[in-house]
Amino acid sequence: xxxxxxxxxxxxxxxxxxxxxxxxxxxxxxxxxxxxxxxxxxxxxxxxxxxxxxxxxxxxxxxxxxxxxxxxxxxxxxxxxxxxxxxxxxxxxxxxxxxxxxxxxxxxxxxxxxxxxxxxxxxxxxxxxxxxxxxxxxxxxxxxxxxxxxxxxxxxxxxxxxxxxxxxxxxxxxxxxxxxxxxxxxxxxxxxxxxxxxxxxxxxxxxxxxxxxxxxxxxxxxxxxxxxxxxxxxxxxxxxxxxxxxxxxxxxxxxxxxxxxxxxxxxxxxxxxxxxxxxxxxxxxxxxxxxxxxxxxxxxxxxxxxxxxxxxxxxxxxxxxxxxxxxxxxxxxxxxxxxxxxxxxxxxxxxxxxxxxxxxxxxxxxxxxxxxxxxxxxxxxxxxxxxxxxxxxxxxxxxxxxxxxxxxxxxxxxxxxxxxxxxxxxxxxxxxxxxxxxxxxxxxxxxxxxxxxxxxxxxxxxxxxxxxxxxxxxxxxxxxxxxxxxxxx
Numbered sequence: 001x002x003x004x005x006x007x008x009x010x011x012x013x014x015x016x017x018x019x020x021x022x023x024x025x026x027x028x029x030x031x032x033x034x035x036x037x038x039x040x041x042x043x044x045x046x047x048x049x050x051x052x053x054x055x056x057x058x059x060x061x062x063x064x065x066x067x068x069x070x071x072x073x074x075x076x077x078x079x080x081x082x083x084x085x086x087x088x089x090x091x092x093x094x095x096x097x098x099x100x101x102x103x104x105x106x107x108x109x110x111x112x113x114x115x116x117x118x119x120x121x122x123x124x125x126x127x128x129x130x131x132x133x134x135x136x137x138x139x140x141x142x143x144x145x146x147x148x149x150x151x152x153x154x155x156x157x158x159x160x161x162x163x164x165x166x167x168x169x170x171x172x173x174x175x176x177x178x179x180x181x182x183x184x185x186x187x188x189x190x191x192x193x194x195x196x197x198x199x200x201x202x203x204x205x206x207x208x209x210x211x212x213x214x215x216x217x218x219x220x221x222x223x224x225x226x227x228x229x230x231x232x233x234x235x236x237x238x239x240x241x242x243x244x245x246x247x248x249x250x251x252x253x254x255x256x257x258x259x260x261x262x263x264x265x266x267x268x269x270x271x272x273x274x275x276x277x278x279x280x281x282x283x284x285x286x287x288x289x290x291x292x293x294x295x296x297x298x299x300x301x302x303x304x305x306x307x308x309x310x311x312x313x314x315x316x317x318x319x320x321x322x323x324x325x326x327x328x329x330x331x332x333x334x335x336x337x338x339x340x341x342x343x344x345x346x347x348x349x350x351x352x353x354x355x356x357x358x359x360x361x362x363x364x365x366x367x368x369x370x371x372x373x374x375x376x377x378x379x380x381x382x383x384x385x386x387x388x389x390x391x392x393x394x395x396x397x398x399x400x401x402x403x404x405x406x407x408x409x410x411x412x413x414x415x416x417x418x419x420x421x422x423x424x425x426x427x428x429x430x431x432x433x434x435x436x437x438x439x440x441x442x443x444x445x446x447x448x449x450x451x452x453x454x455x456x457x458x459x460x461x462x463x464x465x466x467x468x469x470x471x472x473x474x475x476x477x478x479x480x481x482x483x484x485x486x487x488x489x
Contacts, residue, residue, distance in 0.1 A: 026391050030058045031266040037069045041274040042247065044069065045240075056240030058270030059233045072219070090204055092248040092274060094306045097208035099197055102129040103215030104224035111214040111224070113288040114255065114296055123300055126208060128193040130186075130227045132434075137188040137228070142270035149188035152177055158192055160343060162199040178234050183220060186228020186487065189224040195238060198245030207248040210303055211272075212296070214288075216489065217256030218405050219384070219398065223487050232267065239271045247274045251303040254280040255292055258378075260325025261385030265333055274473040276329045277303055277310045280387070283323035283378060291319035344383040351376040358407055359479075361445030377404040406479040407444075409489050414447065415440040417476055418487040428469035432457045439476075451477050 022033060029377075034041045045055050047068045054060040055067075086151040098118060102111035115127045130136060140146045141161045148154035155177035159169045176192050177186040184191070186427030201207035213230065215222040224230035239246035249272040260280035268278050279299050286292045286404060308328045312335055315321030326334045338344075354372035357363035359361070365373055380401045385390060389397075406413050418440040434457060437450045451473045458466050475483040 003188060012398060020069050022067050022069050024063050025063060027387075027389075028061065028063070029263070029266045030055070030061055030270040033067065035070070039070055040273055041270050042243075042402045045273075049309055056243075057233065057236040058267060059236050070203065075483060089259060092201065092209070092244065092250075093206055094250060095206060095209045095482070096122055096124065096304050098125045098210040098212060098300075099129050099194070099208040099260075100125050100212045101194065101214065101222075101230070102127060102215065102224075103187070103190065103222050103227060105129045106225040106227065110288045111255075114212075114214055114292050117270065117293040118300055121297065121300060124208075126197060126314060127188055128197070128352055130224070133191060134292045136186045139189050139192045143422055148183075149176055149192055151457065152179070155192075159195070160169060162195065162202075164199060164202055165345075168202065168241060172238065173242050175234060175237035178237070181231065182482075183229055183231040183232050183486075185485075187221075187223070187230045188228070190230060191234055195242065198238075198242045198248075201244040201248050202242050205244045209248060210251040210253075211249045212253045212255060214255040214292075215316070216486070217259045218486055218489065219258065219284075219381070219401055220486065222254065222256050225487065227487065229486060233290065234272075236271050239416075246272050250274060250276045250306070252297075254278075254279045255285060255296070257281055257284045258381040259285075260323075262338065262387055263331040263334055263381070265325070269327075276306070276308050278327040279310060280325045281323045282325040282382070284320060285319075285323065286320045287308065295321070295324070338382070338386050341383070341386050341388045344379060344386060347379045348383065350375065351379065355404065355407075358444070359403070361443065361448045364443065365408060365410070373404065373408055376402065377408060380404060402481050404480040405489055406481075406484050410444050410479075411440075413479075413484045413488045414442065421472060421476075425469055425473065428466040429454060431463050431465040432461060 022037070024033070030041050030044055033045045037044075041058070044067065046067075047070050048055050052065055052067075055065075098430070100115040100118065101114060104111045112129060114126050118125050127332070137150045138146055138148055139158055143161075145157070147158040149158060152173070155173040156169070157171035159176065162169065163170065164172065172195055176188055176195060177475075178188065198207050213222045215224045215227075215230075218381060221229045221231035221234070252268055252272060252275050254264075254268075258281065260282040261485045264280060265278055268280075269275055286295060295318060298314050299310065302314070308330045310326050310328060312324050312420060313326040328334070350373050354363065355376045358365055358373050365371060368374065380397050384394060384397055384401065418438060422436075422439070426441075429436045432454065434454065437447075439447055439450075442450065454473060455470065458470060472483060
C-alpha cells in the first residue's frame, strides 16, 4: 500500500493547490505514482525538482524519497529554474512533422529506408543519423567548428550554439557529454542532433510532434550496428533538460526489438509527459527491408493530427505484427494482460537446461532467431516487463538477458572480439608458449576450452603479460557487456 501521510497537507498562498506526501517504494515509477494520485508526471516532477533534481530523469527515481503530490490546480512551472514560468503563453502545438532518428543505418539494415518511405508519403520528416564512423561523438556546427562531444569542453561549446539560457545550456551539455556513461559512446552525435532540433521549442518555436527511434534494442537503449547507442538514461536526461521539447512529443514510435510492454510504456510516458500514442514491440521487430516500412505506414496514418486511432489489430496480418505493442492516452495499453509471474518463472525453468547447455558449449545454436535459447531470451524480456517482478529478480534477469543475446549471436560477437583484442590476446598466449587462438573461427566449446587451457597454463607458469589479459578473457567467456558492447550484437 502507498505510504501516504494524510496529515501532511499544505496550501500555497494565492493558490488552490492541496498537497500530500508519498514515500517512493521499490518498483515504483513516476507514471504509476502520478496515475495513482490523478496528477500528471510533469506536475509531480515540478513539485519535487527543488528537493530531488534527479526526478527530472525518471530513470533515477529512488525508493525512500518523500514526494510532494499536488492534488489540485497549479500555475505552470519552469523546470529549468523551479519557479513560475515567465512565458506562460507558449504551448506545444500538434503538427504532423516527424523527427526520425536512424540509429541503425548500416549497409545491412538501412534505417533510412524507413524514413525514405515516410517521405514518399508526403510526410515532413527530419532525419538524424551518424555522418560517418570518424564523426562518432563529434559534431560540426554552422561556424565550421567540429566539437568533441566526449569532453566537457566540446559538449559545452556545442550547447552554447543552441542559444539557450545559461543554466539550461549546462544541463544540455551535461546530458550530451554523459560523464562516465560508457553506453553513450558513439551516440553523442545523434543526441546532439536531437538537441539541435528540440532547441526550436525551447526558444519559443515548435518541435516535431512525432518521434521515431529506429535501431536495435535489447533493453538499455536504441543502437546501431557499427554505430553508437542512445541509452534511455541519456534520452531521459536530455528530455528533462529540454522540457518544452519533451512536452511537444505526442506520438512515439520505437522501431526496435523488445521495446514494448507495460514497464517500457511507463518509462516513455515519464520522459514525454504529453505523449498520446506509443508504438513499440514486445518481441522482435521487422527490419527496414522486411516489414518495418509497412508497419510505419499504418502508424503514420493513425497518428496524423491529434488522432489516437492506433490499434494493434491493424498489424495482425503483417509480418511480426503480433509483436506490436501499443499504448494510447485514451485507451491505455492494448492487448491481453501479462501472464501471471509464476507462469513466466515456470517457462524460464523449463527452458533453462537448453540455455545452460548452449552457454557451456555442449549444445550449439543452429538459428539465433528460433529455438529454445531464443525462447528463453524472449521469456526473460517478457518477465522484465511484468509489474510484479521484484527488484532483485529484475537485476538478475537483466544480467541473463545481456548474456543470452550475446550467446545467440556468439559467432558475430566472437568475430568482433577477435578484431578488437586478437593481437594482444595472441601475444598473451604466446607468452605462455601457447598458440595464439583465432576466436572468430571457434565454436563456443572451442573458445571455452582454449580459455581454460590459458588459465591452467598461467596458474602453473605466472607471467605478467599473460596475467594482464586474463580478466578480458574471463569476461569474454562470461559474455559480459563491458567486453562485448551491445553494438556488436
